[in-house]
Amino acid sequence: MMDRKVLPSNPLDKRHLGESVGRAMLSQPAIPLQGLRAFNGAGIYAIYYTGGFPCYQPISERNRNARFEAPIYVGKAAPKGARKGGELDVVPGKVLHNRLGQHAKSILDASNLDLADFHCRYLIVDDIWIPLGESLLIAKFNPLWNKLIDGFGNHNPGKGRHAGLRPRWDVLHPGRPWADLCQPRDETASHITREVSDYLRNNPPLE
Template sequence: MTSQLKNATTKLDPILRPESIFDPTDPNTSGRVVALTLVAQTKRPLAKIPEFYGAGVYAIYYRGDFAPYAALKGRDHPIYVGKADPDNPAAKDAVSQGTKLSARLNEHARSIRKAVTTLDINDFECRFLIVQTGFQKSAEDYLINFFKPIWNSETKICFGLGKHGDSSETRVNKRSPWDTMHPGREWADATAENQKSRDTIIEQINAHLEAHRPYADIHEIFARFTEDMHQLDLDRFYTPAHGVVELEAVDATPAPNPTP
């Protein structure tokens, strides 16, 4: 009886109820915030990353003249994004996290330095952000989905930068697309067969960058980010009796400049 009375009272309640509530601790939300904060950081030369404490996320940018990457030059769009997990999964400060983030960036720099016939380490820049333990994975996921970088394995085009080499028992593995495009790592050059031909990789890069045009600058990135946040539909309300109710919005069209 009490339950029935409560249900009846709820149905008669005229006060609007939000369809959802903004939860900053939700992994998807925190991932967006961390990713946006990363993009706001100053770019640093990848060739000059010192050793420092901390784990977190990073983005690598290319500004060189390698023809297949021409669409990225002059754009604020990473060629690769990633994360570095802490040494201690319970770490609460940067020192306890270890030097994982700087180590990961320098590991990538070493791989790029070996690709002397196609790449120059001085053509690479990076952004990085040391984050509280536990937030790096959701941020990386959002960054990959947002930018779809051509070197990330999830994009399935020119992956393999993060490979550490095959053991003698698995040397029969095919060469990664990254190593096909950028020979120089000894263990990869010793591999007999490519996963994909160079021509196929270039075709896929061109098609991908045509379908997902690189962001021009941080303003374009922020505009897309705010659009994503708006799609969370946090401004919708309802009543049990009448269903969804949308609040009236203010016209956001800029007012014309007054004539003198």
Template sequence: MARAPDRVAMDGLAKALEAVRESLGEDPSPTVIRRVRTGLAEHAAALEQMRASTDPISTPRASFDPADPKAIGRMVSIALLAQERVPLEKVTPAYGSGVYAIYYEGDHPLYAAISKSETPIYVGKADPQDGDASNPREQGPKLTGRLIEHAGTIKTAEGYSNQLPPGLSPISLSDFTCRRLVCATNAQLVAEKHLISTFWPVWNSETKACWGMSKHGDSAGTRANKRSPWDVVHPGRQWALDTRLDNSLSPEQIAERIDATLQKYPPRKDHAALLEEMLAGFRQDDGAPKDELVPPVGEEASGPDPDEAGGEDDE
């Protein structure tokens, strides 16, 4: 007697899952593990949709949970976008930790596509000085401190403008604006992650395009290895000018990676449309959009090296 088609199909599904488990072997590489986890997550969503389709009672595709880290990340990100943009050079010390976004408004050829847009060139977080801080004063002046530090880094590169090698263009601090949001302790962690996966800012290390702006710096004798892409196209920091350092990427490679990033994630031009896009993450009928965790240039593209001059990016 022939078996029912549904039983045959379910057995096939069980065998396929077992084959996936066996494919991992004894010591799978991080790349294989990541690939399998991603694939399983996609199939899990499809399985849940199939299961729901057989249920006569409908189920919302998403349930709003204000304690869910992803929901917190989206809410804090929207709150950040509600803040006014102010000149980066005008930021003064104030209490509070949280998240921030830096925007470019100049005419540098690498950033022409995002200039004056709603896509930040860099996003980051500032952790509180006290991990148990319950108010901005207890958090300390960490958020503005980080922005002032970044302003100083850009100002240093601007001061080197008259010594730029042929083919490089200058940047000016006056061409940068920022938004900042003081938020509850630890909310900045999930918000930064959501902002990166939403915009893939070209200066963030996770984007693997032009990382290195947030390095603190040390002697090339400490890490006599490579110069970060940011210091390649925006030279000026003394420790990164050391002749013992090689470039992590060439200016041409950096430009290609920035272009690839902006082609996959075109700059947002309209603030209202961007807010609508962010709000879509809370719609229950359509389901929340996924946070894309693979950089636009691809998983296998080289990125920041722990031994890179200047140490690890402080984000």
């Protein structure tokens, strides 16, 4: 009988490190996205929904009563210099706060969402850990707005650059002025709603 090969634990394995960052983020208090006070730093975050949008109820039920167990979106905000590499001490400024503020503005623009129904958790972390922490949290929770309904995190492409299709998020949650300038999709809000119901039935929020 051959001996079973046992691999030694490596505390510096990237998955272990990423999971450590993810756990640290999830241990942060969930706070209202509305009226978020300014702060400095870059990092990762999760957004939670507790409102009454009909097809989101499996998510809302997991987040009500201060449970906040099922993020609807996970994202990151890294300092601009981090993309170029070679700079270990990039000053991030308020990049994470600004990113959350952009999301709050998108929700405010939407005609069928209420910003008061959204909370967030965030973790300020060195930019070297940001992509890994975000990736593992998305893999863990399969957040709806990351996995199925694209476009929540999109920016205005700018004047004369609206030839692309309107994001699916904006079909389901119309109201962002720049998205109205994009080309219409064949999909309707009703079609996407059915997809959401099917997705959440087959991929229920993580227990």
